[in-house]
Amino acid sequence: xxxxxxxxxxxxNPGASVKVSCKASGYTFTSYHMHWVRQAPGQGREWMGxxxxxxxxxxxxxxxxxxxxxxxxxxxxxxxxxxxxxxxDTAEYFxxxxxxxxxxxxxxxxxxxxxxxx
Amino acid sequence: QSALAQPAxxxxxxxxxxxxSCTGSSSxxxxxxxxxxxxxxxxxxxxxxxxxxxNRPSGVSARFSGSKSGNTASLTISGLQAEDEADYYxxxxxxxxxxxxxxxxxxxxx
Numbered sequence: 651x652x653x654x655x656x657x658x659x660x661x662x663n664p665g666a667s668v669k670v671s672c673k674a675s676g677y678t679f680t681s682y683h684m685h686w687v688r689q690a691p692g693q694g695r696e697w698m699g700x701x702x703x704x705x706x707x708x709x710x711x712x713x714x715x716x717x718x719x720x721x722x723x724x725x726x727x728x729x730x731x732x733x734x735x736x737x738x739d740t741a742e743y744f745x746x747x748x749x750x751x752x753x754x755x756x757x758x759x760x761x762x763x764x765x766x767x768x
Numbered sequence: 769q770s771a772l773a774q775p776a777x778x779x780x781x782x783x784x785x786x787x788x789s790c791t792g793s794s795s796x797x798x799x800x801x802x803x804x805x806x807x808x809x810x811x812x813x814x815x816x817x818x819x820x821x822x823n824r825p826s827g828v829s830a831r832f833s834g835s836k837s838g839n840t841a842s843l844t845i846s847g848l849q850a851e852d853e854a855d856y857y858x859x860x861x862x863x864x865x866x867x868x869x870x871x872x873x874x875x876x877x878x
Contacts, residue, residue: 687869694871695857710866744814753802753861754819760812
């Protein structure tokens with residue numbers, strides 16, 4: 651069955667970077683896009699960007715220059731690295747799968763809590 | 769502040785029907801059919817329950833239905849059950865290959 655398993659919770663200092671992973675299984679990894687979405691405490695969900703099935707990526711304007719999304723096809727893992735962290739980046743980060751062009755996310759990871767605190 | 773607006777909470781008694789609204793703009797909900805709804809029980813992975821405004825994925829109860837009018841999409845849960853108590857999020861495709869979400873609605877079964 652399809653599974654998206656994310657890495658564990660992280661605590662980071664302001665100014666640091668964090669790298670969250672999302673390991674996929676149960677389907678053909680290169681046939682689907684993977685998105686990253688986050689939810690800060692008391693806030694709504696925020697779309698961060700996408701790694702296309704081709705391997706290219708695109709990020710939301712709010713994160714451009716600060717987020718790097720990559721993938722490793724040998725391990726079916728997608729990575730999201732966010733730099734120059736501030737307290738406002740404290741959030742739960744999710745990966746979510748999309749069949750190309752479908753326009754919705756059919757499977758989600760369980761979420762990774764990133765806490766930014768000095 | 770979320771791009772899409774949802775009520776913070778909606779409640780109903782078992783067996784009743786409730787509707788959750790999701791209001792966007794002509795740049796997202798109003799101009800795209802890629803409106804979807806997600807059920808999220810805290811601690812679990814979110815689950816898609818409606819896609820393309822009104823389609824249900826295989827395995828999702830027919831008690832869940834979706835619709836759209838103008839810039840507002842709606843999720844209706846009929847025959848409310850205890851297991852429906854969860855957070856519900858709407859999402860829409862927006863411009864330039866981006867997506868927007870609502871803040872979520874907490875559904876409580878009284």
